[in-house]
Amino acid sequence: MADEDNQKPFGESAIFPWLESVAQLWLNMVKTVPPHSSTLLKAQNAVQERFSQQLDTNLNMLKSFSKMMKPPEEKSAAVNTAGALPEIFLKIAKSGFDVAMEIQRHLWEKAGKIGQRTEAYNFENLDQEIFKAFSDVYQNELQQYFKIPPLGLTRFYQERINELLDKHNIFETTLAEFLSILYLPMEKSFKVFQEKLKEMAEKGEIPAATKENYALWLKILEGHYMNLFKSADYTEALHRMLNHLEDFLIVRNEVIQDFLTMMPVVTHKDIEDLYKEFHLLKKRVKALEKRLGISPNALDQR
């Protein structure tokens, strides 16, 4: 029995007598307070009375719960449930750990390919697997948490915040991908420059002046950038990054808008609507002025 108690976090022998005695103690405490003492009668208001009654009810509920738990079969059922809790937590943690390991494995696998990316001056079919891996992992393992439908009164705001976090994460990934593509010509230019120097050294034509070396490298770099910018992969990455930046900014503005509407300030949307009305009114006024021969030159009107 002692062994069993040690194995179970909520030992049957300890928890239920304790629960019962606690319930009994609080019930007695409540009962010691005179319910309608003359001194209190004057001071107590209806709220206090409600509190006292509520406490009484709650303690009775606790007492009946502890009584209900007296039969051994109920006790063990409750204990089993309580005992299962750490197991559930462990399972959740394990599944999270597995996901993290999977992510890491996926990323390492892709990262291993970084050095073997495309050839010099060639930017077609860029191997941006690592970003695709990030994005896959995010979409398959993490994005779903932001898509869980929020409930309750503030569900609308929670949804907006979740969307903001989601869009921010996606934008960060595409930005990292774009910056990495932008860095590719640098990486390649150094490699080509080194080869070129080696070639020149073999011919005994190595430029002695630093400036000449710099000019040579710059030319190589410029050539790489020109090829990169003409590639379809770059244009796609640029548009993808811009689209996700826009998605993020739109949601960010909506969240700010939500907060602003709670404050006594004019929101951006209010101003925008006003600007539109103002613009249309101005056009009408200008057309009228033209018809009446009034100069649009503001200097004449001063």
Next chain:
Amino acid sequence: MDSPKIPLDLILEKLAEDAEKAKERVSKASEVLQGRLDTRLATTPYEVVYEEDRVKLKHYFRNENAENKLKVPLLVVYALINRETMLDLQPDRSVVKTFLEGGVDLYMIDWGYPKRKDRFLTINDHVNGYMNNIVDFIRERHSIPKINLMGICMGGTFCVMYSALHPQKIKNLITTVTPSSFDTDKGLLHVWMRDIDVDRLIRTFGNIPGDLMNFGFLLLNPARLMIDKYVGFLENMDNKDFVENFVRMEKWIFDSPDVPGETFRQFVEDCYQKNLLIQSKMNLGGRRVDLKNLTMPLLNFYGAYDHLVPPEACNQLTKAVGSKDVEDICFETGHIGIYVSSKIQKQFAPKIVEWLKQRDEGDIPAAKRKAANPLPKRKSPVRSAKNIAGGKQKTIRKTKNGGKIEGR
């Protein structure tokens, strides 16, 4: 692993030598950078003679007693991207100054800085609104029926649209680095703009932020614009004149107003994506922009190495217009070089002054026009294209029937 056989000792020796020079340069540079620097832009005096919303019209002072004065004033329309101060960047490299010395009565539009309230302004508001009001103002001020019009980049595209819609008000048209045909893969901007989702961009930003556009321009050639340019600065930072000019240029480049959202949308959709202008299919304020209405003399400049507006985007205009007096001039330079390169400066602005003088027969004030004799028609109209490189001019003349005469 194969290690490159590079004489590292030689390179390191050279690096040490360079480091010594760099040390000297840095010590001189600190004196220059901490000293008094004149980095002011646009110092040529002018007065603001017209103002409407954020838009101002500058009128420059010329020597009214000079003998070489042109009778018809010139209105310069800059793009909505960056500022017109580029034409008056520094005293020895100022298109404005050359124009004034050449006797041009010069007006220039300052588009100002669009705010969020301007996001609904369309190309029509700029062309048929502000520009038309300004042209009318100048015509009225000088009592003349027509003025000369010169446009720069996007401002040139506006001028083409304006001249096609109001040909009766324009005497001569000059377009410089002006995109008119957008269906080309030569410029990266054209490639990138083709698939851009302009609706989302405007929904996100309202007006298109100047900084965002500048970042895009830097990305067109990062090796030169983000690395080499500043390496050049480090190499010359002990030279006061160089530093002053460099800072002026930096001030100009990064002084980028936002572009009104609706104007940007129409420019991208109608021009970059549908290429409507060159096909005379564009509509402004319910009117078709027919390039055949461009019957006035047209002088069209562009840069052979322009990475923003490639020659292919500029050189179709003269073929599409109705005018028989047209000339293409291609300089061996880039987008900005036409206005700021000291070599091109000696050719660009003087050529415009000369061209205008040849066509400045004098427009008679509207009231006197009826009584005057009609101007003689130009004999044997020619279409010509010049490629100016290093002072040599290669001229390609096209006769009316399409035959070519090549010469120097």
